[in-house]
Amino acid sequence: MISSRITRCPKCQTSFKVTQAQLRAAGGSVRCGSCLEVFDAQSNMSADAAPERPLQIKPQVKPSEKQSSQPDKTAERNATRDSKPEASTTRAIESPSEEEPPFHSFLDTLDNEHVEVEEEPGRSSLKIAGWLTLILIFSITLAGQYAWFNRDQLSLDPRLRPAYTFSCQYLKCSLPALVNINAIKSLQLHIRSHPRQSEGLVVDSVIINEAKFPQPWPRLELTFSDINGQPVASRRFRPKEYLGGALAGSREIPSGQPIRLSMEIVDPGNGATNYQLRFLPVKQR
Numbered sequence: 001m002i003s004s005r006i007t008r009c010p011k012c013q014t015s016f017k018v019t020q021a022q023l024r025a026a027g028g029s030v031r032c033g034s035c036l037e038v039f040d041a042q043s044n045m046s047a048d049a050a051p052e053r054p055l056q057i058k059p060q061v062k063p064s065e066k067q068s069s070q071p072d073k074t075a076e077r078n079a080t081r082d083s084k085p086e087a088s089t090t091r092a093i094e095s096p097s098e099e100e101p102p103f104h105s106f107l108d109t110l111d112n113e114h115v116e117v118e119e120e121p122g123r124s125s126l127k128i129a130g131w132l133t134l135i136l137i138f139s140i141t142l143a144g145q146y147a148w149f150n151r152d153q154l155s156l157d158p159r160l161r162p163a164y165t166f167s168c169q170y171l172k173c174s175l176p177a178l179v180n181i182n183a184i185k186s187l188q189l190h191i192r193s194h195p196r197q198s199e200g201l202v203v204d205s206v207i208i209n210e211a212k213f214p215q216p217w218p219r220l221e222l223t224f225s226d227i228n229g230q231p232v233a234s235r236r237f238r239p240k241e242y243l244g245g246a247l248a249g250s251r252e253i254p255s256g257q258p259i260r261l262s263m264e265i266v267d268p269g270n271g272a273t274n275y276q277l278r279f280l281p282v283k284q285r
Contacts, residue, residue, distance in 0.1 A: 008046040011037040015046060152176050158212065177252070183211035184218055184279045187258060191275060194264060203263045205277060207253075214252040217243065218279040222265065224272035233268035239282065 004019045009032040018041055030041045155164040155175045164175055187206040194200030217239035224233045242263050
């Protein structure tokens, strides 16, 4: 006959009968069948009362089994109600063939495992949409900063000029003038003697701006050369030096409109047989 002893639950004071073999198998820990309290049976032994309810021994679980250490509470309570007082003995527990690890190692195993949580499709779509919105805002901001800080160069492109002109109306910014010096042509060039100065000459010229936009008046460079093409004399004129009459003080040469100019110079001498008129851009301040 297997010897048994009586232990008492420290929480609900219910007495249980337990054998030494069962205690060794469970490492001394038992679970109360009434209140499910886990306690040390050795520290709560009692010899003066008969067991009131069957004792449930708390088995130790191996980490590899991944079983719950909490038995079904309803099944335990139903089994307790059906048992008779005189037959209230614990169920036989098979002793493990080898020493099992302590219970806390099972909890450590659960803590170290990685649990993959599958996100809901709707939440994932919202996250993707949020990232795409942030990327779009960042790209627009970056493009805007590049266009703003390089407006002096980019605004010279006729395709971008209307957009910059519209923006500067609200941003209170100024744009450099459009310049295409190669679009300014000389239609006529004639040099004659000055009517009042014997050593002076008068240069008559007709120029036109063939660009699709008005641009600043250019500087004029008149060069004289000999029969061998060697330069003899040269003179440059700023806009305020050759503009007169209704054009005096104007800032831009209009597009597609012939302009007649007249300038006075000193006669370079008989060696100057050839002459040429060139257009140079005015330096932007």
